[in-house]
Structure formats: structure tokens, C-alpha cells
Amino acid sequence: MNNLLTVGNLTVTDLRNQETVLHGISFDLKPDSCLGIVGESGSGKSMAVRALLGLVNPWMQVQGTAALRRDGEVLDLLRQDESMLRTIRGRHICMVLQDAMSAFDPLGKIGDQMAETFIENKGIGQSEAIGMTLEALAMLNMPDPEQVIRKYPHQLSGGMLQRCMVATALAMKPDIIVADESTTALDSINQRQVVEAFKTLRRETGTALIFISHDLGVVRHLADQLMVLHCGERVEYGEAQAIFRKPRHEYTRYLVNSRLELSQSFTEAMKRGAVSA
Numbered sequence: 001m002n003n004l005l006t007v008g009n010l011t012v013t014d015l016r017n018q019e020t021v022l023h024g025i026s027f028d029l030k031p032d033s034c035l036g037i038v039g040e041s042g043s044g045k046s047m048a049v050r051a052l053l054g055l056v057n058p059w060m061q062v063q064g065t066a067a068l069r070r071d072g073e074v075l076d077l078l079r080q081d082e083s084m085l086r087t088i089r090g091r092h093i094c095m096v097l098q099d100a101m102s103a104f105d106p107l108g109k110i111g112d113q114m115a116e117t118f119i120e121n122k123g124i125g126q127s128e129a130i131g132m133t134l135e136a137l138a139m140l141n142m143p144d145p146e147q148v149i150r151k152y153p154h155q156l157s158g159g160m161l162q163r164c165m166v167a168t169a170l171a172m173k174p175d176i177i178v179a180d181e182s183t184t185a186l187d188s189i190n191q192r193q194v195v196e197a198f199k200t201l202r203r204e205t206g207t208a209l210i211f212i213s214h215d216l217g218v219v220r221h222l223a224d225q226l227m228v229l230h231c232g233e234r235v236e237y238g239e240a241q242a243i244f245r246k247p248r249h250e251y252t253r254y255l256v257n258s259r260l261e262l263s264q265s266f267t268e269a270m271k272r273g274a275v276s277a
């Protein structure tokens with residue numbers, strides 16, 4: 001098996017009312033590739049990745065299989081205890097969440113918090129970790145990283161915090177990064193920088209990416225494979241460019257037609273970047 005991750009028949013049911021929110025979805029993630037997951041709000045995009053990482057409420061029942069290839073062995077993510085999942089989340093799969101503010105402790109300086117993540121998961125010392133933090137921020141073109149690391153979360157804008165979170169995940173160089181709406185809060189120029197940083201990381205380290213977004217313009221730029229979810233069902237799955245060119249499912253056609261127009265400013269920013277690069 002060459003896939004990094006093979007998900008089979010992933011089903012999530014709310015045991016409080018027996019409602020199924022994810023109906024047996026399957027997908028693969030190949031090494032050095034990007035899987036885009038798109039769909040309207042409530043279609044199950046976040047639930048799909050949260051279920052894999054053991055990040056759902058106890059009343060949500062998760063069924064199916066999720067074979068992760070890691071250090072030459074294969075393990076089923078859905079059959080691991082919390083301590084193993086924590087190790088996997090720190091070292092092998094990093095998640096960049098929608099809400100950057102909640103990812104940081106309001107009482108700690110940004111630099112200390114980023115460095116702590118590196119110390120804990122990479123087993124390095126304080127000064128090396130601070131160096132890594134500065135490098136990570138520079139990779140995302142953060143203006144004045146020396147100043148940024150001294151700030152508390154409330155002293156930075158939502159967009160800056162988002163970039164700090166992306167920078168942390170990129171610097172960890174895990175096998176897989178799961179980015180859940182990680183560019184949505186950003187304006188198109190910042191989006192371009194974050195997207196470029198993801199692309200550079202992939203090029204340099206082969207980190208695979210699961211990229212969840214409402215923004216089809218951004219997804220089109222990054223994704224090799226695409227999965228479209230609608231009401232918890234997988235309605236389309238395959239090579240991203242082929243789906244964008246010729247969406248087969250009615251719902252995908254609707255998404256492509258309505259959503260690509262909305263991402264026009266990002267597309268323009270990418271073109272400008274390509275021209276000035």
C-alpha cells in the first residue's frame with residue numbers, strides 16, 4: 001500500500017439522537033499530495049478530519065477504518081488510545097484550525113507558545129526552539145518576527161495569529177498537515193503568502209496536505225485530489241483539475257459555478273504574485 005492514509009467507510013453518528021452526520025465516506029491520501037475537501041457549511045468537512053484524529057465529543061460514534069502509514073508500519077487511527085493519538089497529532093499529523101484565537105493561550109507570549117510546541121515534539125532546547133520559531137515566522141513573510149514573538153495573542157490580528165498557527169504546523173514538518181479553513185480569515189494577499197508557504201513546504205519536505213475550504217479558488221490552486229461532501233455524503237471524488245474542468249455531480253457543478261466567482265480576488269492575487277515572482 002503506497003497511500004499515507006487510507007480511509008474506509010468513515011461513519012459518524014450522534015448517539016444522542018441517532019443522527020448520522022457522515023455516511024460511510026472513503027478517501028486516500030498519497031504521499032506528497034494535497035487532498036482538497038469542499039462542501040457547504042455543515043456538509044461534514046471538519047467532522048471527517050476530527051473523527052480521524054479522535055477530536056470529537058464522546059457522544060459521537062465513529063466507525064470505519066483509517067490506515068495510517070507511519071515509520072514503516074500501518075496503524076488504524078480509529079483504534080488507538082488517547083495517548084497514542086496525542087503522539088500522532090504532535091509528530092505525524094498537525095492540524096491547523098479555523099479559529100486561531102482558541103489555539104493560543106491568551107496568557108502566554110506567541111513566541112514562547114510556538115517554541116514550547118517545538119521543544120515538546122522535537123526534543124530540542126529553548127534557544128534552538130526560539131530560532132526555529134523565528135525561522136517559521138520568516139517563512140510566512142511575517143514582518144518583524146523578533147517583535148511578533150514578544151506579543152500576546154490579543155495584540156495580534158486574527159490574520160497574524162492564523163499565520164502563526166500555520167507557521168507552527170509547517171515548521172513541525174509532519175507527514176500530514178490538516179488545514180481546516182486555514183486561509184478563510186485572511187485577505188487575499190495574506191492568503192497568497194500562506195498558500196505559497198504550503199507549496200514550498202510540500203516541495204521541500206514532501207509533507208502531504210488535507211486542505212478543507214469553502215474557497216474553491218484556493219483549493220484549485222493547491223489540490224491534486226478533490227472530495228466534495230454534501231449533507232455528510234461523498235458526492236464526488238477524484239483528480240482535482242478534472243473535477244474542476246468537468247464536474248459530474250449536480251452539486252459540484254453548483255459549487256464550481258457559484259463559488260469560483262467568489263474567489264476571484266485570490267486568483268487575481270496569485271496571478272500578480274506569479275507575475276512579480
Ligand SMILES: Nc1ncnc2c1ncn2[C@@H]1O[C@H](COP(=O)(O)OP(=O)(O)OP(=O)(O)O)[C@@H](O)[C@H]1O
Pocket residue numbers: 014021039040041042043044045046047048057060
Ligand atoms: N459536536 C457535535 N455534536 C453533534 N453534531 C455535530 C457536532 N459538530 C458538528 N456536528 C454536526 O455534524 C455535521 C457536520 O458538521 P461539520 O462541522 O463537519 O461541517 P463543515 O462542513 O465542516 O461546516 P463548516 O464549513 O461550517 O465548518 C453538521 O450537521 C453539524 O451539525
